[in-house]
């Protein structure tokens with residue numbers, strides 16, 4: 001059976017965002033020919049792609065995945081061997097303020113892309129190695145009790161809490177239905193919270209680092225005890241490549257970091273690293289900036305991913321130990337002020 005390989009052509013959606021740009025950088029460096037389709041919303045930053053912008057194997061198309069005609073043209077001209085679909089509205093707080101863009105891009109945009117991909121795949125005589133990889137979140141599973149040892153497996157029922165996770169759940173069902181109803185070769189992955197360089201400053205870890213560097217308060221939702229399972233973006237990209245190239249059609253794969261941390265402990269560690277690496281806050285400690293604020297409505301208590309399937313089938317394990325990864329991330333934001341001061 002023909003296999004996707006580093007000589008293949010990969011269409012990435014949302015490649016100017018945090019995870020998508022890491023995918024574009026990694027795949028282009030490995031020799032894949034990559035076409036990045038991105039609408040360039042507020043969450044995008046083309047500076048994330050400076051390393052590959054001049055590479056002849058990297059192409060960029062400024063477009064909306066909801067625009068069917070443009071997507072048809074992109075498929076016809078680029079002739080992808082596979083699609084990795086990451087384009088999404090991704091911030092839970094924004095979805096609570098206004099869910100419309102989430103339904104539009106995450107649900108309607110995904111349906112549009114699935115249909116265009118299906119028509120293209122059929123027109124290419126159902127290209128054997130073709131894959132549509134839909135990238136999703138563990139938030140579709142809802143949450144877990146704080147005190148239990150339970151983890152989400154691929155068999156856990158969906159029970160999304162926020163408009164964001166509900167829109168991702170809908171898109172997951174749509175992707176799987178395009179496989180079961182029309183035979184499109186879909187693979188799906190659900191990952192936990194990512195962290196690392198180039199993450200938009202609205203997300204917890206960069207927000208705390210940047211607020212801390214600026215001497216601003218560090219807002220902690222509720223009592224700060226909510227637990228997330230932190231996955232380094234580079235570990236995630238390695239897992240995505242395995243799911244794309246070796247995943248079984250119609251299967252889903254959980255991708256987790258094996259790093260369960262309460263938000264308040266993450267923030268305290270960030271403060272300690274900032275105290276160690278940055279002298280900008282005068283004589284005080286960054287810990288003094290922590291402020292507890294009203295909790296997010298519907299705030300999920302705990303996420304924890306069981307990634308046994310990925311480990312058993314492909315030997316994948318996250319390589320980053322969280323404290324080291326977090327410390328390197330703090331250093332990255334200190335060393336790359338240009339990126340967050342001017343780029344977003």
Ligand SMILES: NC(=O)c1ccc[n+]([C@@H]2O[C@H](COP(=O)([O-])OP(=O)(O)OC[C@H]3O[C@@H](n4cnc5c(N)ncnc54)[C@H](O)[C@@H]3O)[C@@H](O)[C@H]2O)c1
Nearest residue numbers: 014016017018019039040041043044064065087088137194
């Ligand atoms: N960041 C995480 O921790 C995390 C965790 C689990 C799952 N995910 C999923 O991974 C994917 C990528 O997440 P991220 O954190 O990199 O997101 P991000 O918000 O950083 O980037 C999203 C990108 O999608 C683009 N985009 C948005 N709407 C579009 C549209 N209609 N057409 C074309 N492009 C559009 C944006 O311009 C942006 O570049 C998302 O599908 C998200 O649901 C993220």
